[in-house]
Amino acid sequence: MSDKNSGYLDMELLRFTTAGSVDDGKSTLIGRLLYDSKAIFEDQMEAIERASERIGNEEVNLALLTDGLKAEREQGITIDVAYRYFATPKRKFIIADTPGHIQYTRNMVTGASTANVAIILVDARHGVLEQTLRHSYIASLLQIPHIIFCVNKMDLVDYSEETFEKIKNDIDGISSKLDVKDIRFVPISALNGDNVVERSEKMEWYDGPTLLHLLENIHISSDINHQDFRFPVQYVVRPQTAEFPDYRGYGGRIASGAVKVGDPITVLPSGFTSKVKTIDFFEDTLEEAFAPQSVTVTLEDEIDISRGDMLVKSDNLPQTTQDIDLMVCWFNERKVIPRGKYVIRHTSAEARCMVTNIHYKMNINTLEKNEEDKEVGMNDIAKLTLRVTKPLHIDTYNQNRITGSVILVDEGTNETVAAGMIR
Amino acid sequence: MDRYRINHLRELEAESIFVIREVAAQFERPVMLFSGGKDSIVMFHLARKAFYPAKVPFALLHIDTGHNFQETLDYRDDLMEKTGAKCLVRYVQDSIDQGKVVEEKGINASRNKLQTVTLLDALDELKCDAAMGGGRRDEEKARAKERFFSHRDEFGQWDPKNQRPELWNIFNGRKNMGEHFRVFPISNWTEMDVWQYIYMENIELPSLYFTHKREVFNRDGVWMFKAPFMQLKPGEELIEKDVRCRTIGDITCTGLTLSKADNIEDIIQEVAATRTTERGGRADDKRSESAMEDRKKEGYF
Numbered sequence: 064m065s066d067k068n069s070g071y072l073d074m075e076l077l078r079f080t081t082a083g084s085v086d087d088g089k090s091t092l093i094g095r096l097l098y099d100s101k102a103i104f105e106d107q108m109e110a111i112e113r114a115s116e117r118i119g120n121e122e123v124n125l126a127l128l129t130d131g132l133k134a135e136r137e138q139g140i141t142i143d144v145a146y147r148y149f150a151t152p153k154r155k156f157i158i159a160d161t162p163g164h165i166q167y168t169r170n171m172v173t174g175a176s177t178a179n180v181a182i183i184l185v186d187a188r189h190g191v192l193e194q195t196l197r198h199s200y201i202a203s204l205l206q207i208p209h210i211i212f213c214v215n216k217m218d219l220v221d222y223s224e225e226t227f228e229k230i231k232n233d234i235d236g237i238s239s240k241l242d243v244k245d246i247r248f249v250p251i252s253a254l255n256g257d258n259v260v261e262r263s264e265k266m267e268w269y270d271g272p273t274l275l276h277l278l279e280n281i282h283i284s285s286d287i288n289h290q291d292f293r294f295p296v297q298y299v300v301r302p303q304t305a306e307f308p309d310y311r312g313y314g315g316r317i318a319s320g321a322v323k324v325g326d327p328i329t330v331l332p333s334g335f336t337s338k339v340k341t342i343d344f345f346e347d348t349l350e351e352a353f354a355p356q357s358v359t360v361t362l363e364d365e366i367d368i369s370r371g372d373m374l375v376k377s378d379n380l381p382q383t384t385q386d387i388d389l390m391v392c393w394f395n396e397r398k399v400i401p402r403g404k405y406v407i408r409h410t411s412a413e414a415r416c417m418v419t420n421i422h423y424k425m426n427i428n429t430l431e432k433n434e435e436d437k438e439v440g441m442n443d444i445a446k447l448t449l450r451v452t453k454p455l456h457i458d459t460y461n462q463n464r465i466t467g468s469v470i471l472v473d474e475g476t477n478e479t480v481a482a483g484m485i486r
Numbered sequence: 487m488d489r490y491r492i493n494h495l496r497e498l499e500a501e502s503i504f505v506i507r508e509v510a511a512q513f514e515r516p517v518m519l520f521s522g523g524k525d526s527i528v529m530f531h532l533a534r535k536a537f538y539p540a541k542v543p544f545a546l547l548h549i550d551t552g553h554n555f556q557e558t559l560d561y562r563d564d565l566m567e568k569t570g571a572k573c574l575v576r577y578v579q580d581s582i583d584q585g586k587v588v589e590e591k592g593i594n595a596s597r598n599k600l601q602t603v604t605l606l607d608a609l610d611e612l613k614c615d616a617a618m619g620g621g622r623r624d625e626e627k628a629r630a631k632e633r634f635f636s637h638r639d640e641f642g643q644w645d646p647k648n649q650r651p652e653l654w655n656i657f658n659g660r661k662n663m664g665e666h667f668r669v670f671p672i673s674n675w676t677e678m679d680v681w682q683y684i685y686m687e688n689i690e691l692p693s694l695y696f697t698h699k700r701e702v703f704n705r706d707g708v709w710m711f712k713a714p715f716m717q718l719k720p721g722e723e724l725i726e727k728d729v730r731c732r733t734i735g736d737i738t739c740t741g742l743t744l745s746k747a748d749n750i751e752d753i754i755q756e757v758a759a760t761r762t763t764e765r766g767g768r769a770d771d772k773r774s775e776s777a778m779e780d781r782k783k784e785g786y787f
Contacts, residue, residue: 072686076494106762143649145630146623148676155494157674169651176653284491298507302540310539316504316655321490345535353490357503357536370511394651408656411511470656477660482653 102149292320295410522558525620642785
């Protein structure tokens with residue numbers, strides 16, 4: 064491999080989400096990251112310059128870059144998650160840019176579900192607000208491993224260290240109530256670029272890294288669960304050709320952990336055991352494979368296995384149950400129906416379920432549990448118990464983001480009505 | 487834990503293979519749209535990896551505008567022969583002959599928009615319940631809002647304001663009769679990722695992507711190839727240049743890049759240094775600010 068391109072081939076992928084409204088300077092921050100890392104192209108810049116002029120903005124409105132739909136540009140709001148991409152020589156970044164208002168909680172949850180890092184903006188002038196709490200709660204609910212609080216608009220508080228420290232203390236107070244592993248703070252001015260990509264000369268009292276430096280260096284490879292091997296079978300590969308007459312492989316993406324040739328395997332739900340014969344990946348065979356690789360596994364013994372089954376190591380089994388406690392974020396205008404029936408999807412398995420208990424609704428502005436009001440509607444977060452028609456093989460969401468998550472689907476409309484995190 | 491680390495291309499690859507397998511598992515009659523451009527070539531490569539050593543369990547579908555570069559068609563036929571895959575072809579010309587669409591007139595006439603009708607008819611005729619496309623979110627602002635599994639109503643339309651939430655890697659492909667899904671397995675890839683992957687995997691491409699001498703003319707700042715059915719405006723003249731395609735659509739809407747890059751490594755260098763977007767040379771996107779969103783709502787790729 065030649066030198067001039069080999070560098071590109073050794074980058075890590077980091078997914079982050081940004082929650083906030085236009086007033087927080089979220090779009091300006093994203094615009095700044097894209098612009099300073101040269102991910103905005105000249106023709107895109109010209110297009111937003113023209114559009115800014117037409118709608119009468121004095122300065123170039125970087126929000127127009129992220130608001131991709133006609134309705135969003137007309138109304139000047141972000142409605143749906145937009146995905147943005149940029150890369151530095153170290154990492155490739157995927158931004159899930161989500162609207163921050165409470166009526167878009169579901170979009171925030173969607174963006175947060177795959178993120179390694181959450182960036183939460185705090186306006187230095189206003190400090191910790193209700194929405195800061197809400198965004199932090201969603202990040203912890205979705206178990207985003209790293210949260211970066213960007214205290215923005217430092218230019219409007221004279222770059223005051225005292226202001227920054229006070230906000231930091233307030234957030235530390237909140238985060239003790241939340242389950243978050245790694246919290247960082249960066250004082251920035253997205254508008255002027257202070258501590259975003261370049262170090263600020265106006266905040267010499269701050270000796271931490273810039274935002275981009277953090278994004279480039281936060282350690283993410285241990286975010287994945289490397290302990291518990293879970294392999295949901297997605298597709299059975301059977302060529303039935305002259306060359307491969309008896310080949311029977313199980314295609315899937317490793318949800319967590321690692322597996323080697325020869326490892327003793329238990330197949331769920333049947334409970335049959337066997338050993339890994341080969342791990343195939345196109346024309347290669349691997350000795351070992353790990354999350355999040357997509358591979359095809361063959362076993363020593365012929366066992367009846369189909370989509371929806373799970374291969375695990377015989378000495379490390381998930382929990383098998385038909386009764387599941389979980390936190391849900393509700394996505395639909397039609398409220399949760401007590402004893403209502405839904406389709407449930409968990410990894411590659413599908414079943415039906417019934418809501419057997421609504422424990423409480425979460426007030427996500429105050430983090431208080433409301434056990435009186437059990438009307439769970441659009442954007443609400445609540446704790447439920449479900450009874451499933453067949454056993455699912457689950458882990459808690461805290462331990463495993465893949466085998467600990469489910470979605471609920473309305474049987475009549477086929478819409479996705481909820482995201483669930485197993486407790 | 488660096489033992490369990492994969493680079494960004496392998497992670498994207500694993501994600502795309504997962505999506506393609508989900509389509510094969512959740513739908514009865516999926517197809518994979520194939521244009522002969524680099525994105526659909528990469529997508530097909532990923533599909534082969536997803537099911538190996540079995541063959542890809544669905545057909546490819548090419549909507550031929552009749553205005554394709556011959557090199558693209560030759561490449562397509564070659565690839566099908568080498569891999570044993572099946573590619574169905576449906577022609578925009580047939581839709582025109584049947585009176586379903588009317589050919590655009592004038593100097594910038596293109597069959598790009600007409601393709602939507604041919605495509606929807608083909609999906610109907612083949613009773614397809616899912617069509618995979620090589621669209622990427624980084625290409626265009628309306629595409630940035632697209633889901634992996636994108637629901638289409640019975641008219642083939644996209645409702646961008648009311649998309650199904652898509653969480654983790656759980657895809658909901660349930661639908662009513664007559665509806666279908668568009669699925670975009672390489673949603674998260676950028677132009678650079680595609681080129682790096684082609685390099686890493688040593689994937690063969692149509693010759694158009696590499697520099698060659700060609701008679702071209704300049705229209706509104708974009709270098710274009712003159713096919714026999716196209717007309718020059720007064721003031722436009724044919725000049726021989728060293729050019730290559732950065733993206734391949736049909737001839738009427740594909741801008742050519744002045745370039746001497748004759749190998750993938752040089753192309754990667756060029757992509758890294760370029761200051762305009764890939765679709766900057768695409769006349770089909772320049773028609774209005776929301777040209778892509780409008781076409782997508784109607785059922786475009």
